[in-house]
Amino acid sequence: MxxxxxxxxxxxxxxxxxNFAQDFTADWTGHYSYLDxxxxxxxxxxxxxxxxxxxxxxxxxxxxxxxxSTINGLSGDDITTxxxxxxxxxxxxxxxxxxxxxxxxxxxxxxxxxxxxxxxxIPAASKKINQFYxxxxxxxxxxxxxxxxxxxxxxxxxxTYYIGPNNTQINxxxxxxxxxxxxxxxxxxxxxxxxxxxxxxxxxEWQSINANNWVGxxxxxxxxxxxxxxxxxxxxxxxxxxxxxxxxxTVSDFKSVDNHLVITATNLVKVYSNDFSEVYSTIIDxxxxxxxxxALIANQDEVFIGTKAIVNSGNAGLGILKTSYFDQDVYEExxxxxxxxxxxxxxxxxxxxxxxxxxxxxxxxxxxxxxxRRTGLxxxxxxxxxxxxxxxxxxxxxxxxxxxxxxxxxFNVNQVYVTSYGSGLIELTNREITNYFNQDNSTLSPxxxxxxxxxxxxxxxxxxxxxxxxRVDKPLNIYSNNQWSSFSFQDVIPDPFDENGFxxxxxxxxxxxxxxxxxxxxxxxxxxxxxITFNHLSEEEEGMPSPSVKTLTIxxxxxxxxxxxxxxxxxxxxxxxxxxxxxxxxxxxxDDGIARxxxxxxxxxxxxxDGSNNKWVATLDTGLYYFSSDGQETIFHFTKDNSPLxxxxxxxxxxxxVNGIVYIATDKGMVSYKSEAxxxxxxxxxAYVYPNPxxxxxxxxxxxxxxxxxxxxxxxxxxxIEGNLVAEAETNTNSRFKGYNLEIDGGTxxxxxxxxxxxxxxxxxxxxxxxxxxxxETKVLKVMxxx
Numbered sequence: 001m002x003x004x005x006x007x008x009x010x011x012x013x014x015x016x017x018x019n020f021a022q023d024f025t026a027d028w029t030g031h032y033s034y035l036d037x038x039x040x041x042x043x044x045x046x047x048x049x050x051x052x053x054x055x056x057x058x059x060x061x062x063x064x065x066x067x068x069s070t071i072n073g074l075s076g077d078d079i080t081t082x083x084x085x086x087x088x089x090x091x092x093x094x095x096x097x098x099x100x101x102x103x104x105x106x107x108x109x110x111x112x113x114x115x116x117x118x119x120x121x122i123p124a125a126s127k128k129i130n131q132f133y134x135x136x137x138x139x140x141x142x143x144x145x146x147x148x149x150x151x152x153x154x155x156x157x158x159x160t161y162y163i164g165p166n167n168t169q170i171n172x173x174x175x176x177x178x179x180x181x182x183x184x185x186x187x188x189x190x191x192x193x194x195x196x197x198x199x200x201x202x203x204x205e206w207q208s209i210n211a212n213n214w215v216g217x218x219x220x221x222x223x224x225x226x227x228x229x230x231x232x233x234x235x236x237x238x239x240x241x242x243x244x245x246x247x248x249x250t251v252s253d254f255k256s257v258d259n260h261l262v263i264t265a266t267n268l269v270k271v272y273s274n275d276f277s278e279v280y281s282t283i284i285d286x287x288x289x290x291x292x293x294x295a296l297i298a299n300q301d302e303v304f305i306g307t308k309a310i311v312n313s314g315n316a317g318l319g320i321l322k323t324s325y326f327d328q329d330v331y332e333e334x335x336x337x338x339x340x341x342x343x344x345x346x347x348x349x350x351x352x353x354x355x356x357x358x359x360x361x362x363x364x365x366x367x368x369x370x371x372x373r374r375t376g377l378x379x380x381x382x383x384x385x386x387x388x389x390x391x392x393x394x395x396x397x398x399x400x401x402x403x404x405x406x407x408x409x410x411f412n413v414n415q416v417y418v419t420s421y422g423s424g425l426i427e428l429t430n431r432e433i434t435n436y437f438n439q440d441n442s443t444l445s446p447x448x449x450x451x452x453x454x455x456x457x458x459x460x461x462x463x464x465x466x467x468x469x470x471r472v473d474k475p476l477n478i479y480s481n482n483q484w485s486s487f488s489f490q491d492v493i494p495d496p497f498d499e500n501g502f503x504x505x506x507x508x509x510x511x512x513x514x515x516x517x518x519x520x521x522x523x524x525x526x527x528x529x530x531x532i533t534f535n536h537l538s539e540e541e542e543g544m545p546s547p548s549v550k551t552l553t554i555x556x557x558x559x560x561x562x563x564x565x566x567x568x569x570x571x572x573x574x575x576x577x578x579x580x581x582x583x584x585x586x587x588x589x590x591d592d593g594i595a596r597x598x599x600x601x602x603x604x605x606x607x608x609x610d611g612s613n614n615k616w617v618a619t620l621d622t623g624l625y626y627f628s629s630d631g632q633e634t635i636f637h638f639t640k641d642n643s644p645l646x647x648x649x650x651x652x653x654x655x656x657x658v659n660g661i662v663y664i665a666t667d668k669g670m671v672s673y674k675s676e677a678x679x680x681x682x683x684x685x686x687a688y689v690y691p692n693p694x695x696x697x698x699x700x701x702x703x704x705x706x707x708x709x710x711x712x713x714x715x716x717x718x719x720x721i722e723g724n725l726v727a728e729a730e731t732n733t734n735s736r737f738k739g740y741n742l743e744i745d746g747g748t749x750x751x752x753x754x755x756x757x758x759x760x761x762x763x764x765x766x767x768x769x770x771x772x773x774x775x776x777e778t779k780v781l782k783v784m785x786x787x
Contacts, residue, residue, distance in 0.1 A: 022073065024644045030054065030069040031380070031663075031670040033342045034335040035317035037306030039253075040294050041084045041091075047304055048091055049320055049335075050082040053646060053668055055093065055103070056336050058320070060299060067336050068103060069644070069669075073110030075099055076646025076668055083132035083139070088152055092139065094129025098122070100141070102155065115157050116141075116148065126169055135177045145169035147184060159201050163191050167203040174254065176219045183236070185214035185226060192239070209239040216254030220261045221274035227254045233263065235276065244276050248283075253294040253306075264295045269305055271297055280325050286310060290317045301325040304334075309341075314374030314390030316340050339378035340387045342646075344665035348416075349654045350408040354380040354663065355416055356670070359402040361455060363548075363565070365470060365500035365518050367421060373401050377418065379431065388431065396433045399423050399450055407457045407465075417465060419454040425467055425479075442479070443486035447471035453501040456515075460507050468515065470501025491534050492523055506552040506560070508574040514560060516549030522562055522571075524578040535582045543584045544569065551606045555629070556613040563604025563617065567597065568631075587631040598631050606653045608662075611679040611746020612736065616662060618650035624664055626675075635737050638664075644671050660748060677736070680712040680747040684770050684779040693784035700753035700760065705783060707749040707768060716742060716749055717769040726755045726766060731773070753785065763787045 032054040039050045047058040053076050054069035070076045078096040085092065091103040098116035103109070116127055126144035133140045138158065141148040146169055149158035163184060164170035171187040181192040182200070190210040193200045200206065216227035217236075224236040225244070231251050234241040249266035256262075260279065261272040269292060271280035280303060284292065290307035297303055305321040319335025345360035358375035362368050376389040393400035401422030409415040418426040424438035424446075438452070439445045444467065446452050453470030460466060464480040473496055474486035493499045503516040515523045521538025538547035545567035552562050560571035562584070569584040571577050587598040603620040610616065613629040623639035640648050646668035654663050657679035663672045681687075686709045694700055707716065710731075718727040727742040728734075729749060736745040741754040753760050768781040 022642075024071050027674050028071050028644050029672045029674075030067065030071040030644065031339060031385075031672065032067070032069050033317075033338045033340060033669070034067070035319050035338070035340065036308040037293055037317065037320060038079050038308075039081045040296055040304060040306050040320070041082050042257075042296060042298055043084050043086045046084075047298065047320070048082055048084050049306065050079045050093065051319075051335075052342055053078055055079070055082065055091070058334055060302075065334070065336050068110075070646050070671065071644045072108070073103075074101060075112065076640065076644075080129050081131050083134065085134060085139075085152060090152070092132050094132060094141070096128050097124070098127025098129065098143070100129060100150075113150075113155075113157075116143065122169070126171070130172065131174045133175045133177075140175045140177075140182065142172040142175050142184070144171045147172055147175055147182075161193070161200050161203075161206070163193070163203050163206045164188065165203065167201075173214065174216045174218070176217050176224070176256070178219045178224045178236075183217045183224065185217035187213050187229075190214050190217065190226065190236075207239075209236075210241060215251055218254055218256040218261060220256045220272075221259045223274050223276070225261055225276070227251050227263070231265070252292065255294075255296055257296045258298075260297055262295050262297060264292050264305070266291055268292065269295045269303065271303070280328075282323070282328055286315070287313065288315075290315050305331075309371070311371040311374070314376070314394065316376065316387075316389050337384040339380070339385055339670065340376050340389065341378070342669040343372070343667040344378075344651060344670055345372070346405055346652050347654045347663055347665045347670070348406050348408050349656055349663060350410065350413050351656075351658065352382040353408060353413050354382070354654070354656075355406045355408065356380075356665065357403045357406050357418065359421070360404045361402065361421065361453075361501070365453065365455065365503070367402060367451075375403055377403060377406070377428075386431070388428075393426070393433065397423050397426055397436045398438075400426065400436075401451075404454075405456045407459065409465075410459055411463050417457050417467075419457055419467070421452055421454070422450065424452050424454055424469075425457065437479070437484075443474065443477045443484040444469050445472050445474075447497075455501045455503070456505045458505045458507065460511065460513075466505065466513065468502040468505060470499065471496050475502070487527070487530075487532055489523075489534070491532075492536050493517075493520055503548075503550050504552045506554055508554050508560065509558055510575055512574050512578045514552050514562075514574070516552050516562065518548050521547045522549045522552070522584070524571075524574065524582065526578045533578060535578055535580060537582050537584055542582070543586070545586075545601070550604055551618075553607045553609055555609045555615070557629075561607045561609075561615065563607050565603045566601050568599045568602070568604055568607075568617070589632055598627075599625070605651055608653045608655050610655055610662075610675065610677040611657060611660070611748070612677050613746075614677065616653050616655070618653045618664070620649045623648040624650050624653065638673075643673075646671070660746075675745075676706065676748055676750060677745040678708060678747040681709045682711065683775075684709075684711050684714070684772055684777050687770055687779055687781065689768060689781045689783045692782075693786055694753070695786055700785075704750040704752050707751070707770075707781070708747065710744070710747045710749060710770065711772045711775070711777070712747075713773045714744070715771045715773055716744070717771075718742065718751065719767045719769065720761070721765050721767070726761060727751060760787070761785055 034051040036052050041048045056067045081094040083092045089105045093101045100113040122145050128144040131142040139150045147161040172184050174185045184191045189208050191206045193206040213229040226234045231247040233244045247265050253264035263270045267286045268283045293308045294306040301324045303323050307318040309317045322332040341358045344356045347356045356378040359372045360368050374390045378387045399422035405419040415429045424444045427435040457467045467477040474488050476487040478485050513525050523536040526533045546564040548565045562569050589598050606618040608616040615627045617625040626636035647666050652665040660676045660678045662675050689707045713731045715730045729742040731744050734740045736743040742751045770779040
């Protein structure tokens with residue numbers, strides 16, 4: 001096996017923009033993983049790489065990398081194949097669901113072709129786009145149902161060929177044109193149809209030349225080669241199949257590139273000349289690295305290999321590995337900065353530190369299936385991602401499975417704790433694993449064998465770490481001053497096996513502790529020494545829409561907001577709840593004059609509170625809501641259709657209180673939104689205004705002048721140099737999104753440059769008078785406007 005000497009190339013430059021698709025680059029940023037590669041194509045100057053649901057380009061000369069994602073108009077769905085058409089300067093992107101998108105590199109626009117996606121006569125499972133093959137001015141699209149013909153001049157569909165017996169739909173993996181015939185490799189055989197035949201929509205006009213399961217067919221100069229599902233490679237001569245070789249491993253890609261045949265299998269890449277002479281071969285030890293998924297050659301001797309994660313071992317993908325014919329022991333790792341995986345389970349942010357987990361439990365707190373058992377952690381420092389792969393955990397921790405919850409120590413942001421369903425609780429300091437706690441060195445105990453249900457951990461204001469562990473006699477575990485203690489919940493949950501675990505936890509300002517459960521609703525408790533006072537609500541008769549409470553948060557007024565799988569509730573007085581007067585309320589809003597319950601029967605996954613006490617509410621199926629502080633006004637409702645969200649299933653949200661950035665995690669990637677709302681400061685000492693000066697090229701109306709680091713309750717007056725009042729605002733009166741020229745959003749005020757008359761102010765110096773209405777502290781700022 002070849003040992004890789006990998007040189008990392010992690011370059012990131014400005015994203016391209018979209019014109020026909022809505023341009024979200026001003027307010028949104030994409031945080032997608034580019035490690036698992038689906039397909040690769042090229043032009044003379046660039047490599048075009050399709051990751052799971054985003055694309056990046058790599059310039060052969062400058063080595064610059066640019067990304068194209070939902071921020072630029074891509075759908076966010078799973079990509080299956082790409083093809084660059086150089087003379088048209090367009091990139092065709094095919095998806096698993098049948099969608100095709102066309103990226104125009106000249107004007108950076110993206111538009112969608114939905115004919116296959118919306119075709120009702122084709123089953124959803126058969127709409128997958130398997131391959132694009134260009135011949136003259138048409139592209140033959142191999143799909144799960146047959147072959148579609150696409151005119152690249154008119155950008156519209158022509159005929160569709162259902163080539164199965166009696167015009168039935170069959171899965172076509174690849175097509176090519178050779179000696180006047182369209183050859184189609186399908187799971188039910190190899191077919192060919194005469195290119196000049198005007199009646200190819202009739203399956204009877206297609207000849208079946210072999211009945212086996214074919215995964216690929218490629219024309220290489222004057223020769224035709226085919227790949228069988230058993231990994232045998234054949235030359236096709238006059239419809240006869242001549243065996244050439246057998247490839248070790250599963251063939252994942254079969255390409256004709258620059259008069260060469262490029263074959264990619266699980267752990268190898270082979271390149272053959274047109275007469276099937278081997279010119280390049282590499283074998284990679286997949287136990288140490290990643291599976292290989294696709295490859296091509298460029299610039300005569302360079303090889304670009306697309307990799308993907310190995311689920312069973314936890315090895316992450318490596319993006320593109322670049323090597324050459326003449327230096328096969330050196331591989332350069334090429335991909336944009338990004339997280340380990342697109343699927344986030346939980347994120348946590350404090351200052352410039354953002355952490356994300358990718359494992360997790362399912363909706364009833366049992367072990368999640370799929371590729372979530374062996375994952376790692378993704379870490380973002382506000383500029384780039386610097387991740388910790390699974391194998392790093394596996395070297396130090398026994399059974400680091402299902403990394404689920406993560407909490408940053410508020411007293412030491414360089415220390416984080418991660419809950420694991422396989423090893424208990426893992427401690428990291430300065431991104432190094434420094435400890436892990438299980439039954440041997442803590443009060444944490446497994447519910448079975450070496451498996452734990454430690455799903456949540458949270459710090460209280462005294463620096464104690466409270467860790468919840470499901471299906472055990474003492475589910476509450478407290479770590480304080482290097483000592484552990486644990487407490488029973490028998491008063492609320494008599495049989496610990498009746499409750500799998502706990503979804504979310506939160507403290508209020510009085511030190512009351514609240515938990516969301518799957519079967520026992522919301523539990524509130526107060527710990528006084530070793531004595532715990534409990535109360536809980538779970539039944540519909542008690543006002544709960546469901547006993548499954550997914551998320552909890554305390555807002556700036558001390559009210560507890562809770563989300564269930566069937567709606568939203570509020571506890572207005574948390575002290576009364578814990579002391580025996582448990583009560584929850586819903587929120588009633590008027591919709592066209594009709595009273596209705598806010599988010600009735602909605603599956604709510606997270607609720608976050610920003611600096612203005614407004615609420616960000618994440619849901620499954622319906623996207624992300626941004627409500628006013630009392631929930632009576634919907635400020636934004638972001639969905640896949642009106643924003644760069646890759647899906648309407650939002651798994652978690654967290655807010656950078658300093659910069660007002662909202663991070664939105666889904667199972668198809670994470671995006672962030674610049675909300676401008678920030679957390680109010682204690683004083684006005686650090687208040688500042690930007691940009692300053694305001695130059696003529698700054699769009700003051702839309703981008704606005706920001707006054708940051710305001711205190712909680714302020715009055716702001718903007719005066720011209722002669723002392724005339726230009727604008728005025730006050731906290732709780734001139735709130736944002738109400739149409740004011742000067743508006744206050746938490747610790748940030750925004751001014752659109754207009755005066756009391758609604759006109760944009762003239763060039764000059766303007767005074768900003770800040771007055772804290774509670775402490776009477778004042779501060780004066782100056783801003784210069786140049787028009």
